[in-house]
Amino acid sequence: MAAAWGRRGGPAVLRGVLGAASGRACSSGAPVRAPSAAAQELQSSERGRFLLQHAVPFSAFLTDSFGRQHNYLRISLTEKCNLRCQYCMPEEGVQLTPKSELLTAQEIIALARLFVKEGVEKIRLTGGEPLIRPDVVDIVGQLYKLEGLKTVAVTTNGINLTRLLPRLKEAGLNAINISLDTLVPAKFEFIVRRKGFHKVMEGIHKAAELGYRPVKVNCVVMRGFNEDELLGFVDFTKDLPLDVRFIEYMPFDGNKWNFKKMVSYKEMLDTIKQRWPELEKLTCETSSTAKSYKVPHFQGQISFITSMSEHFCGSCNRLRITADGNLKVCLFGNSEVSLRDHLRSGASEEELVQIIGAAVGRKKKQHAGMFNISQMKNRPMILIGGFPVSNMYSHTTFSFFSLEPALMSFPLCQDALQFPANSKQWGHTFSHWLTLRTSCCVFQKDPSSTFDTKCLEASSVGQVSVDYQSKEASPGSEFCTRDLGSCTKVPRASHSLTHTDEEGQATMVDVGGKPDSRRSAVAGAVVCLGQKAFRMVRQNQVKKGNVLAVAQIAGIQGAKLTSQLIPLCHNIPLNHVEVSLSLDEARYAVVIRSSCQTWGRTGVEMEALTAASLAALTVYDMCKAVTHEIVIEEVKLLSKTGGQRGDFSRV
Numbered sequence: 001m002a003a004a005w006g007r008r009g010g011p012a013v014l015r016g017v018l019g020a021a022s023g024r025a026c027s028s029g030a031p032v033r034a035p036s037a038a039a040q041e042l043q044s045s046e047r048g049r050f051l052l053q054h055a056v057p058f059s060a061f062l063t064d065s066f067g068r069q070h071n072y073l074r075i076s077l078t079e080k081c082n083l084r085c086q087y088c089m090p091e092e093g094v095q096l097t098p099k100s101e102l103l104t105a106q107e108i109i110a111l112a113r114l115f116v117k118e119g120v121e122k123i124r125l126t127g128g129e130p131l132i133r134p135d136v137v138d139i140v141g142q143l144y145k146l147e148g149l150k151t152v153a154v155t156t157n158g159i160n161l162t163r164l165l166p167r168l169k170e171a172g173l174n175a176i177n178i179s180l181d182t183l184v185p186a187k188f189e190f191i192v193r194r195k196g197f198h199k200v201m202e203g204i205h206k207a208a209e210l211g212y213r214p215v216k217v218n219c220v221v222m223r224g225f226n227e228d229e230l231l232g233f234v235d236f237t238k239d240l241p242l243d244v245r246f247i248e249y250m251p252f253d254g255n256k257w258n259f260k261k262m263v264s265y266k267e268m269l270d271t272i273k274q275r276w277p278e279l280e281k282l283t284c285e286t287s288s289t290a291k292s293y294k295v296p297h298f299q300g301q302i303s304f305i306t307s308m309s310e311h312f313c314g315s316c317n318r319l320r321i322t323a324d325g326n327l328k329v330c331l332f333g334n335s336e337v338s339l340r341d342h343l344r345s346g347a348s349e350e351e352l353v354q355i356i357g358a359a360v361g362r363k364k365k366q367h368a369g370m371f372n373i374s375q376m377k378n379r380p381m382i383l384i385g386g387f388p389v390s391n392m393y394s395h396t397t398f399s400f401f402s403l404e405p406a407l408m409s410f411p412l413c414q415d416a417l418q419f420p421a422n423s424k425q426w427g428h429t430f431s432h433w434l435t436l437r438t439s440c441c442v443f444q445k446d447p448s449s450t451f452d453t454k455c456l457e458a459s460s461v462g463q464v465s466v467d468y469q470s471k472e473a474s475p476g477s478e479f480c481t482r483d484l485g486s487c488t489k490v491p492r493a494s495h496s497l498t499h500t501d502e503e504g505q506a507t508m509v510d511v512g513g514k515p516d517s518r519r520s521a522v523a524g525a526v527v528c529l530g531q532k533a534f535r536m537v538r539q540n541q542v543k544k545g546n547v548l549a550v551a552q553i554a555g556i557q558g559a560k561l562t563s564q565l566i567p568l569c570h571n572i573p574l575n576h577v578e579v580s581l582s583l584d585e586a587r588y589a590v591v592i593r594s595s596c597q598t599w600g601r602t603g604v605e606m607e608a609l610t611a612a613s614l615a616a617l618t619v620y621d622m623c624k625a626v627t628h629e630i631v632i633e634e635v636k637l638l639s640k641t642g643g644q645r646g647d648f649s650r651v
Contacts (some may be wrong), residue, residue, distance in 0.1 A: 059118040061357030076323040078128040084193035097324045122151040131160040144172025161203030177216040193545045214243040221263045237300030247305040264309040313366035329363040514601040519642030523608035525592040525616040526634040533626040534588035544622045551618040555579035558614030559607040
């Protein structure tokens with residue numbers, strides 16, 4: 001028994017052992033470790049029962065001047081990450097700490113052991129991205145062996161989760177949070193500047209498969225980016241044991257926070273209750289940061305992290321250790337104490353506890369409020385291990401034709417992530433063009449190219465219900481692009497201009513008397529980049545991000561907004577838009593093909609041409625920092641079908 005007694009007389013250790021012996025589940029829902037023979041003996045002994053009943057108060061060293069007891073420790077394992085989330089990672093990147101100045105595994109365990117002795121019952125591993133650290137499984141295993149520690153958790157972006165989770169579970173990981181900010185694969189890649197959506201989804205399903213209850217999914221909600229996906233995320237909990245946690249957007253160095261980007265908890269809740277008025281509020285622990293709700297009969301639940309609008313400072317029980325060994329007693333505070341330096345200078349355990357206690361004692365009653373903390377100097381989120389950012393597998397209904405009637409300009413470059421003054425209008429534009437992507441990403445290979453290119457399918461007919469459980473793209477109609485040889489030449493065009501009246505004034509053609517018919521069009525464009533820019537695009541090394549992916553999305557948006565960009569075009573309900581980009585190494589060029597389809601009274605040539613043109617302009621915009629020798633050429637209609645004038649195919 002002597003080993004169980006530490007500075008505090010051992011009650012935290014005993015509570016952990018006895019809790020395990022009783023077979024109770026931890027707060028995450030995952031079962032705690034099986035009781036050992038020693039724990040069973042302790043539970044049944046008179047001494048064990050006596051110690052449990054007469055446990056001394058919580059450690060004074062981890063209790064601040066406001067009486068808050070800190071039994072939850074977050075440890076950042078690394079500053080590195082395999083994603084580049086635009087609101088987490090500053091545009092210019094971060095200066096990484098030299099490896100020699102980061103905590104070693106041995107130092108992490110030594111500090112963790114010290115905190116557990118003082119009463120910490122839960123440790124969460126964060127980053128950066130903790131799962132890219134090579135010894136993460138070993139660290140989890142060593143933490144699990146600490147007597148008194150009830151929960152070993154990890155927060156991850158999910159990219160490496162499917163591969164590592166079986167080993168992590170075996171090592172003792174019993175709680176998991178996965179960051180995911182969008183259910184739309186193309187938007188995911190745009191935000192994080194990397195591929196990997198499907199890997200994250202596989203990780204979520206793997207966690208559920210291995211018995212984690214719940215699997216927590218962290219979603220940072222930002223106005224104009226993903227607030228239109230709230231209902232989709234709630235629906236995601238219908239058939240999976242998830243706790244989708246909507247996190248209010250928080251300010252950190254480099255993420256250009258402003259109040260207009262933040263969607264408050266109450267606004268999110270109102271939106272969700274309009275769809276599910278029967279939403280039930282769940283009871284939560286006093287120290288919980290989340291306000292939890294559940295749709296009756298749904299397997300999972302949702303929660304709100306109200307860091308900005310309704311802070312939970314009064315019940316805060318969290319401490320943080322950064323990857324370079326600094327203790328932060330408040331996520332939003334800029335005060336830090338280096339435990340690493342004291343540890344490496346040979347400080348005794350007693351001295352370290354005194355240092356920790358002094359830092360905890362200086363913790364303020366609450367953070368400075370959303371307006372003040374946005375002006376404070378603090379680390380970027382990625383260097384703190386706060387809430388990381390970050391869906392194909394839910395049933396979601398999107399509305400496509402509610403765009404603002406006014407012409408809205410959309411910046412097709414990395415700077416698009418900076419909100420203009422009219423945030424609401426910008427947000428409508430951004431969210432609507434991104435929700436055009438309603439089927440899974442389809443990766444195709446251009447037969448004429450040796451490089452893989454993306455082909456994004458987007459279907460839209462008024463209200464479209466999409467079943468994301470299928471990994472196959474929804475079947476599209478046949479396009480002239482599939483077999484250009486099937487198109488026939490168009491008869492000689494009329495010599496009169498249809499868009500002018502008898503007096504030569506511009507006028508819109510009246511198509512009210514025309515019959516509906518199936519119409520399609522294919523257009524193309526070529527962007528000659530030059531050798532250097534071409535190589536950077538091929539290797540995805542352009543600073544602004546994935547050129548082909550962003551240009552593809554821009555082309556789709558362009559097709560949908562053609563009537564707002566070209567004055568005399570009709571507003572056509574497009575059934576399908578497809579934009580593909582391939583690399584032509586012989587010409588150091590990006591070859592663009594766009595195709596549009598509708599069932600209506602007028603053709604879609606202009607929509608196809610606009611899509612190709614905007615995709616080409618986006619390639620130019622993203623590469624212009626490399627060279628201004630870029631040439632856009634061969635913007636032209638390749639084929640069309642339908643209409644009174646018949647079909648056309650360019651020879």
